[in-house]
Amino acid sequence: MTTAIYWFRNDLRLKDNPSLMQACMAADQLLPVYVHLPNLEQETPWGFQRMGQHRKIFLDQSLQELRSELRDFGSDLVEVPGDVLDVFEKLRAQIDADVIYCEQIQAPEELEQVALLRNAGFKINPVWQSSMLDSQSLPFQMQEMPDVFTQFRQQIEKNKFRFAYPVDHLKSIPPLPAIDISSTQSLGRNTISTGGKFQGGEQSAHTHIQQYFERRLPDTYKQTRNQLIGMDYSSKFSPWLAQGCCSARTIAKQLSEYEICCGENEGTYWLWFELLWRDYFRFLHFKYGKKLYSPKGLSKHLGNEFDSEHFFKWSSGNTGESLIDAGMRELKKTGYLSNRMRQIVASYWIYDMKGDWQAGAAWFESQLIDYDVYSNQGNWLYIAGKGTDPRGGRPFNVAKQTLDHDPDEVYRKMWLT
Ligand SMILES: Cc1cc2nc3c(=O)[nH]c(=O)nc-3n(C[C@H](O)[C@H](O)[C@H](O)COP(=O)(O)OP(=O)(O)OC[C@H]3O[C@@H](n4cnc5c(N)ncnc54)[C@H](O)[C@@H]3O)c2cc1C
Structure with a gap:
């Protein structure tokens, strides 16, 4: 009898989830788990909570939907707060399972979690599944991937790659091992909706x-x-x-x-x-x-120093620059911001206020309902000129952007009055 754990990470779905499918095929009993990491509840070095309320609510809704879908298959979801290693050590002691299936996340903290589990003797099988294209059949080795987006895109298009096919729907999920999961069901978290526009879940x-x-x-x-x-x-x-x-x-x-x-x-x-x-x-x-996470990024130069007073003005939407203030207030109030406004406020923080780009990225991580480690880091590096962009940074002229995108002040009035 093989008992395994499925560790849901940033893949809160049953459809097109190859890693979950592998687990279902390999195990006789499967325990679906979500780990609530305490470090996301902690303060960042810049003095604010790492995961803000909007994303917590969306995450909670997504977990609730996932649990209900799992129940339809006769399974369930165990939500456990704690550090990854502690959580899985405790579960291993209870259900005698040291095989873990999960999605692969190619960012430093997430790789570290997997390394810790491996060192502790877990057999962990991360599967890459979050991209549109199949990472295994790209027209170049990952280490030789073109640095410049246009060249990357041209190679993809030249080879007529569009997307990888989703996998078939799950037919069944192995039963749960014997475990008391009642204590893990209601973590009493963020079930109060703020009436946001987005409802989490598959x-x-x-x-x-x-x-x-x-x-x-x-x-x-x-x-x-x-x-x-x-x-x-x-x-x-x-x-x-x-x-x-x-x-x-x-x-x-x-x-x-x-x-x-x-x-x-x-x-x-x-x-x-x-x-x-x-x-x-x-x-x-x-x-x-x-390297993408160092203050210099891929460049030779450090970013600007952090100034908490400036940061407060920017993050709370009190810079005195109306378009920026409107954007920062929209972000705080809703957890969402258009791509154009993300570019404008990020540029303003880095180039006009001479702010620390890493603090800006961390603020977005805290506030954005759609925070995604790769897209956030990549876009901040790009605007700060610390990534692969040959233009070495993307400053936006606020006056021009205001004229182009909010000439009648409709957007600004919406968030500033
Ligand atoms: C400073 C900054 C930080 C950002 N942080 C994030 C983040 O944490 N999470 C995130 O998902 N996106 C991030 N983006 C990218 C982009 O702003 C959002 O993906 C987009 O605004 C989401 O809205 P949408 O789904 O309506 O996008 P659409 O315009 O409808 O685009 C469709 C999809 O394409 C992808 N996409 C679009 N633009 C980008 C982009 N520039 N980079 C990467 N993917 C893109 C997204 O998955 C998006 O859902 C950031 C952009 C900037 C400038």
Whole structure:
């Protein structure tokens, strides 16, 4: 009798989850587990909580949906607070399982968690599954991946890669081993909704995606994607993608089916193009690893020093620059910000306020409902000129951006009054 653990990480779904599928095929009994890491509840070196309220609520909703889906299969979800090693040591003692299946996360802290488990004798099988493309069949070795996004994209397109096919749906999930899970069920966490626009969970993800295509919003995506107000100017797939409530491959497959039935256009291409940026930042992690997390990033120079007074002004939306203040207030209030505003406020922090880019990235990590380790780090490095961009940084002119994107002050009035 093989008993194994499935460790849900940023893959809170049952559909297109190859790692979970492997676990289901290999084990006679399977314990699905989610670990609530205490370090996410702690303060960052810059003096704020690492995981803010918006993401906690979305995460909690996603876990609730996942649990209910697992129950439909006769299984369940064990949620345990604690450090990864402690949690799995305790579970191993209870159910005598030292085999763990999980998704692979190629970022330093997450790799460290896996290394710790391995050193403690666990047989852990991480599976890479969060990209749209298959990492195994890229037209280059990961270490030789082109640094510049355009070159990366050209190689992908030249080889006609679009997306990897999602795996079949799960047919069954092995029964739970004997364990008392009642104590782990209600962690009394963040069940009070703030009435946000996003509802976490796999079902909710698929409903949102389906409606996005049914309403033919991809057709206008190219024209609207830089707007600032509303739910429809961009896809809003990111919160679900970040928690893994749906896979990028599933979205790309739907996009491709949409193109077959409704026609390819600039909008459908551009949506794929943006999903490719997501992959690009993921794959850069295989090539550069921890270097992406040093203050210099891949550059030769340190960033600006941290100034807490400046930081407070920026993060609370009190800089006196109306577009920036509107953006920072939207972020704090909703946990979401358009891509254009993310670029503008990040640039303002780094180049106008001479702020520490790592503090900015950490603030986004804390606030964003769609925080994704690779996309956040990659975009901050890019704007700060500490990544692979040959232009060495992306300063945005706030006056010009204001004229281009909020000439009638509609956005600013929305968040400043
Ligand atoms: C400073 C900064 C920090 C960011 N931090 C994050 C983050 O933590 N998590 C995150 O998901 N995105 C991040 N982004 C990228 C981008 O802003 C968001 O993915 C996008 O705004 C999400 O809204 P959407 O789903 O409507 O995107 P759409 O415009 O509809 O794009 C579709 C999908 O493509 C992907 N995508 C789009 N733009 C980018 C991009 N620039 N980089 C990587 N993937 C992209 C996302 O998965 C997105 O859901 C950041 C951008 C900046 C400038």
